[in-house]
Amino acid sequence: MSGYRLQGGQIDRTRTLPFRFDGRSHSGHPGDTLASALLANGVRLMGRSFKYHRPRGVLTAGSEEPNALVTLRSGARAEPNTRATVAELFDGLEATSQNRWPSLAFDAMGVNDWLAPFLSAGFYYKTFMWPAAFWERVYEPIIRRAAGLGALSGQDDPDDYDKGFLHCDLLVIGAGPAGLSAALTAGRAGARVILADEDFRMGGRLNAESFALGEMRGAEWAAQAVAELASLDNVRLMPRTTVIGAFDHGVYGAVERVADHLPIPPEGKPRQILWRITTARTLLCAGATERPVAFADNDRPGIMLAGAMRAYANRWAVAPGKRVALFVNNDDGLRTAQDLAAQGVRVSAIIDSRPYAPDPGIPGARHLPGALVIGSAGRLGLDTITVRTAQGREFRIDADALGVSGGWNPNVHLTCHQRGRPVWDDALAAFVPGADLPGGMAVAGAAAGVFSTHGALQSGHAAAARALEDLGRSAPAPTLPQAEDTPIDLRPLWHVPGKGRAWLDFQNDVTVKDIKLAHQENFRSVEHMKRYTTLGMATDQGKTSNLPALAIMAELTGKTIAETGTTIFRPPYTPVSLGVLAGRARGKDFKPTRLTPTHHWAKARGAVFVEAGLWLRAQYFPRPGETHWRETVDREVLAVRAAVGLCDVTTLGKIDIQGRDAAEFVNRVYANGFAKLAVGRVRYGLMLREDGFLMDDGTTARLAEDHFVMTTTTANAGPVYRHLEFARQCLWPGLDVQLISTTDAWAQIAVAGPRSRTLLQRVVDPGHDISNAAFPFMACAEITICGGLRARLFRISFSGELAYEIAVPARYGHALMERLMEKGADLGVTPYGTEALGVLRIEKGHATANELNGQTTARDLGMGRMVSDKKDSIGAVLSRREGMNREDGLHLVGLRALNTGSRLAAGSHLLERGADAVAANDLGWVTSACWSPHLEAPIALAFLKSGAARMGETVRAVNLLSGQDTAVEIVSPHFIDPEGERLRA
């Protein structure tokens, strides 16, 4: 044997893939993992441990790997904490080791290992107690620097991630012998099957073992089964797909690594996909995980699980070493020795803790029944092991690789995701799935504790047949190949007593001593032990460590393992990148955007936009030469007050309300009366929540006896619609009312200002009289404009000026805006945005969401009398509660800065002159503030205690955040035209 590469294996030797690890060039073949390729290149040292910076090599050959964590790729694509055992080798792969400085071979932080006596479990809790001021500033940065794994690149991930949805009759999780057998049974029966496996090559342990299935090698049988499944239209094979969680109602989460095995994903294609799989039945065939035996210095590179050794030798044709020893408590020692010897690897010793263990008769291998490994030696890798025989004799054996097996744990993780508890099986010395599985789930094969190949094939078939029966299908007769059916022969051995540190949780550096300390300090329940020692809390969720640790706790407490119990598992089964959870929802694609019908028109005019919920609204329309937004807004406001302005108000919610009882319905949802609203008229309405507080306001027009159109504020369009549906369906199902949103159907433009009527008369078709007499304030009508286009005209005003809102089918909004601009050029027509809209309504004292903030009442707004006592309506009764009608309650008032050069900001709190700025002196707060170009002063709306009785007095508006303290006069909130003469003009 030259090098470490053996004959055979499931790798493509016709191609060579160069790759780099810590800057050094190596090569491997398609089919290799990074771990198998490194081993083939003689690299054993792959990382440093989390806390003590101990040199570590590969322990496993699968996703349970605690040690061989590397940073894969570089730059923005660098991905820390990737397990080398599942990283598929590709051309040019670049990997670096983690948690070491300056290099993996010489790590200065290895000093922690010498300090180990001081760094035992609970060290942080005991040591970093004092002083408290050091917790975040001193201790945490030091600990984070010293302990840890890889680091993020700090750059944006350049790749895309998708989400998707799949549906099937039977989801089979795991494509080992049980999963393949189940998928064949269900697939041949015509059921819709998804077979998912985290590996890139389906077959599970069949690829790693040398057993025959019938006349074929296991791997060949697996390949043949996969080929048959691939030929079935009703079966979807999903390799590289980890089922990460079992959720409610038969929904499973799965991450498919679409492009992780490529240097970069193809253009437009995602790197990974998060699938939500909805299935009628699920079969968990997740196999089992081998567990180590703890002994002193059992974490040296070269010491790995015996099953992993077989996988490296059989699947990847890699020798784990030149002189291999085995330390086992079950027949895996025999299997491993035979497989290695068959491949020409020298096996130096088989240390079998079972005194009765039979000698497999491997030439050149010492067989030591009843013996134990009690220590290891070697710098940065294993050189020798120390053995104690059944007779108590101790000696060293040369070995550069040691295979360890303490038995196998069924992978019950997904059975626990809905609080299912595994149960202890004494015969297997393992926890097996309990009875309380997630709905629709069954378990087969090694995951169910059925460890033989025959058992896996048979139980997979049987479970699939039961699932088919549940689904009303009949299963085809099984065609199972002959396979080994060896019974389990295991004698539990969790740790070897003795001096030195014996590692349990390799990833979090938890030793047998730490468990003893937890016991000594009375952290004895498994949950307490776990949290005190951090056992099982690393990214591997303790897949290789949990059971040995709780078995030791059981020993210490004198209880059985069944009595001691086990911690359970949460999703995800293996670590999931945040990128795939986010999917496409990143940056500007985080949420959808809604554009108004005049958006493109406004954009072409250089409008500045502002987000209003999902909407983008024009905030203001700067003109060349304007240097400050206020300059623009002042111009827009004055244009509306003096001439005519245009503003897209499509974003306000529009709800079409029809039915014989539409009037009664509207009358019940609004606090003020609507039953007698005449056809062709609009009314302002106040809507209360059930608890009597204000919910929303808006205008509602009556287009016909049985037809209303309600408008809502932009922010509340959805909530009000939901509220109305609730009232219609649940509160008053007897009323004949039909609702539908028409927000998007109509483009609505506010035409405001003294010249608005003149402008509208230029577009309204002849035959529609909109004179003041024929179409007074609060009138509405369905008319036509521009040569026959259907439109709805409302004479309503938010600005306080003579104003209208005109609605046309949305596709014409853009053209109507252009037409109004063209026809109004000589009238001084000016488009205005939400900023000017806000100034106009503050000057007029109109409320918006700032005032309707969910904490205020109609009375607070000075509209208490609008809550009718002549009828019942939602919220009316509770609005009369004593506490909401206090004499010293809040009132909406206007504020005007005494010094026009001072500033007023929304959010400021109101205080008496001379009062300290503390909460006890708080009199209320400023809800909305602006510079009024009309009054040439800073003004605001505010809620003030007993405000209505304090007109003309002076208080202070204090904003501690911006250091403002402004003297303000309390005035009416109606700064403009308090009598409403303008809007009736």
Add this chain to the structure above:
Amino acid sequence: MPDLTPITPLGGSSLRTDTIGAISIAEADDWALASVAARAGQLEDTLTRARKLTGLDLPGPGGLVAGGDWRAWWMAPEAWMLATPLSASEDIVAAVKPALGDAASITEQTDAWARFDITAPVGFLERLCNVDPARVTPGTATRTVMEHMGVVVLRHGDQAFSVLGVRSSAGSLHHALLTAARAVA
């Protein structure tokens, strides 16, 4: 005819079609839409009158029917959407309301929606919405969600779909459809 020129849901002067591999996504605006909601106790009358107007039996939950100039699909209990060529019935309420009388409430929905006609294998939907391709057979209408946007998916034929979403989000919906098409094409 009004002397104003409409714009398309995506804001253009002409309709946009994108072809990505075997998938085509075409912005469409040629349907007039009206919602029909039966008034209390008027279900039978609504069905009868709708049949007389359109020749169609208004379908049950998830159903889509088409014939002559009309299409109808289920939207909610006792509520449907009617579609007919916009060129023939610009004011669809004027066309529908006389026929339905007081049996149902009719609301114009033409411009409430943006529509994309899609030619794609049914698997295209996997990356967009939680629908089961085996159940979304030709002749179904499914209300679902794509990237947080409420949509209606109509399946007309094996590879023929329409997706309708709110008009104001036409750009976001179009982007979601194109992105998914690029990912699966």
